[in-house]
Amino acid sequence: MEFRAASDQTMLVYLGEEIGLASHQRVCKLLRLLQEEPIAWVRNLQPAYCSLLVSFDPSQVEHREVEATLRRYDQRAVNMALPEPRSVEIPVCYGGEFGPDLDEVAATHKLSASRVIELHLSRTYRAYFLGFAPGFAYLGDLAPEIATPRLATPRKNVAAGSVGIAGAQTAVYPFATPGGWRLIGQTPLEMFRKDRTPMGLIAMGDEVRFRAITREEFAAWPPP
Amino acid sequence: MSSLVVENPGLLTTVQDLGRPGYGPLGVSPSGAADSVALRLGNMLVGNAQGAAALEMMLVGGRYTFPEGGVISMAGADFGANLNGQAIEMWIPHAVHPGGTLELGLTRTGARCYLCIASGIQVQHFLGSASTHLLSGLGGFAGRGLRKGDVLQFGAVEQRIRRRRISAKVLETLEARKCLRVTPGPQADWFSEAAKLAFYEGAFRVSEDADRLGLRLEAASLAPESPREMISEGVSLGAVQVTPSGQLIILFVEQQTAGGYPKIANVIGADLHCIGQLRPRDEVTFARVSLEEARALWMAQERLLNSGEELFA
Numbered sequence: 001m002e003f004r005a006a007s008d009q010t011m012l013v014y015l016g017e018e019i020g021l022a023s024h025q026r027v028c029k030l031l032r033l034l035q036e037e038p039i040a041w042v043r044n045l046q047p048a049y050c051s052l053l054v055s056f057d058p059s060q061v062e063h064r065e066v067e068a069t070l071r072r073y074d075q076r077a078v079n080m081a082l083p084e085p086r087s088v089e090i091p092v093c094y095g096g097e098f099g100p101d102l103d104e105v106a107a108t109h110k111l112s113a114s115r116v117i118e119l120h121l122s123r124t125y126r127a128y129f130l131g132f133a134p135g136f137a138y139l140g141d142l143a144p145e146i147a148t149p150r151l152a153t154p155r156k157n158v159a160a161g162s163v164g165i166a167g168a169q170t171a172v173y174p175f176a177t178p179g180g181w182r183l184i185g186q187t188p189l190e191m192f193r194k195d196r197t198p199m200g201l202i203a204m205g206d207e208v209r210f211r212a213i214t215r216e217e218f219a220a221w222p223p224p
Numbered sequence: 225m226s227s228l229v230v231e232n233p234g235l236l237t238t239v240q241d242l243g244r245p246g247y248g249p250l251g252v253s254p255s256g257a258a259d260s261v262a263l264r265l266g267n268m269l270v271g272n273a274q275g276a277a278a279l280e281m282m283l284v285g286g287r288y289t290f291p292e293g294g295v296i297s298m299a300g301a302d303f304g305a306n307l308n309g310q311a312i313e314m315w316i317p318h319a320v321h322p323g324g325t326l327e328l329g330l331t332r333t334g335a336r337c338y339l340c341i342a343s344g345i346q347v348q349h350f351l352g353s354a355s356t357h358l359l360s361g362l363g364g365f366a367g368r369g370l371r372k373g374d375v376l377q378f379g380a381v382e383q384r385i386r387r388r389r390i391s392a393k394v395l396e397t398l399e400a401r402k403c404l405r406v407t408p409g410p411q412a413d414w415f416s417e418a419a420k421l422a423f424y425e426g427a428f429r430v431s432e433d434a435d436r437l438g439l440r441l442e443a444a445s446l447a448p449e450s451p452r453e454m455i456s457e458g459v460s461l462g463a464v465q466v467t468p469s470g471q472l473i474i475l476f477v478e479q480q481t482a483g484g485y486p487k488i489a490n491v492i493g494a495d496l497h498c499i500g501q502l503r504p505r506d507e508v509t510f511a512r513v514s515l516e517e518a519r520a521l522w523m524a525q526e527r528l529l530n531s532g533e534e535l536f537a
Contacts, residue, residue, distance in 0.1 A: 004410040005410070006409065006458075006460045006487070007460040007461075007462060007463070007490035008493050008519055010460040010513050012410050012458065013497075019455060035249075044246050045249060046458030050455055053248070053457065055248075055460070058523070059523055062529055063515060091506075129249075130249060131249035131458075131482030133251060133359055134250055134252045134360045135358070138456070144288075144345050177359055177360070195349055204249060209295070
């Protein structure tokens with residue numbers, strides 16, 4: 001456990017040094033305890049792969065006390081049991097206008113497009129955390145054969161529902177936003193809706209699988 | 225209810241309050257007014273709670289009519305406001321008679337001017353706030369910037385106003401600085417002494433790529449000494465990121481909540497509002513302060529903003 005002041009009102013807590021289930025579960029546990037037993041001076045919490053950014057009210061507390069309190073929380077959190085992960089299935093129409101980068105990803109790795117799809121479908125992904133935009137879940141880990149760096153120049157506009165890959169991660173864009181991930185498909189699902197509980201389809205800690213659907217199924221979504 | 229009709233929305237006018245902190249686990253950044261100090265003062269002038277929802281205008285004001293009238297104030301940058309063709313002052317409340325028209329032009333000073341209205345603008349809240357989050361199209365008025373013909377609601381109020389202005393001394397103390405005070409960022413030790421010197425001694429021009437998500441600065445290369453692979457982590461409001469090509473980006477109110485670029489510094493809480501007044505082509509510098517100094521500056525600013533009568537001339 002390592003602490004670093006990120007600003008005069010935030011503290012970064014590092015709970016691991018590499019992306020993986022061990023770091024993820026430690027972050028989940030500390031976050032969960034902080035949500036179950038909230039602290040008055042905590043203003044916001046931003047989990048990531050191996051860290052938790054804690055924003056606090058500087059009129060109530062200093063970094064030293066933040067660190068001491070979070071150490072106590074973490075000591076208790078490590079023994080917590082996490083609930084069984086939820087399973088979420090995301091239907092995806094791969095390639096074509098839905099996945100404009102599929103062929104390039106395939107060419108980069110000297111694979112066929114259908115092999116890239118197969119590899120993307122082959123794994124159950126962990127939703128490590130949500131960030132970037134509301135409901136945007138960082139899913140990992142991708143099969144190493146199709147791990148691909150981000151685009152050198154991000155797109156100005158990525159369609160909502162686009163499924164992208166970047167490095168060893170994959171994700172679904174909940175909104176039409178700029179984005180630098182390589183797009184291989186698109187889901188007809190609305191990933192984030194403010195009039196739904198919960199608003200996001202994917203929550204931190206979920207297990208996510210993708211399922212291939214045809215263009216016809218995409219066009220006729222939801223199925224009868 | 226009273227209404228405000230958008231005749232011309234300017235460049236980008238959005239409904240903002242003090243934002244929605246606390247939803248980081250959902251990937252939702254707090255959003256809120258880019259210059260929260262101006263919003264709070266403007267609201268106090270019209271008798272509102274400091275965090276009431278108001279209109280945030282960027283660089284160009286626009287034209288608005290008030291069919292039922294209202295009480296308004298302008299705070300932040302000076303956009304040359306006219307009420308029914310007469311120039312009106314900032315930092316003081318004005319009564320608008322039914323059918324009155326407010327027109328604002330190009331900015332003369334900073335980047336954002338707030339139009340605060342007695343009783344506050346009423347929109348449906350998203351996660352506890354009226355703030356517009358443009359990236360996701362959530363919150364505010366239909367989740368977007370205002371358009372010609374939009375009609376916004378606010379509570380009907382008496383036309384009686386308490387005509388008092390924010391004191392010149394308070395405005396001077398809270399003036400938007402172009403020398404931003406910072407504390408070291410979590411990866412400050414990734415940068416060479418030469419890069420840090422260049423950062424603290426240099427002056428940086430705000431590029432055209434500057435909005436509520438972040439401000440890109442034109443900079444000589446400040447790339448980390450040895451490029452390291454960084455694992456994405458939560459990022460603070462006002463973080464100064466350095467991209468692999470050595471560009472500086474200040475993360476702002478609608479920031480992405482996590483990122484994988486190293487942060488050389490972070491703007492202190494007391495100066496975050498100054499970022500909201502930076503315009504493209506403005507020149508900024510950075511001055512390092514300690515965490516203790518930053519905290520003291522924040523506490524002093526909060527004391528001043530909450531000092532009630534002492535704010536007014």
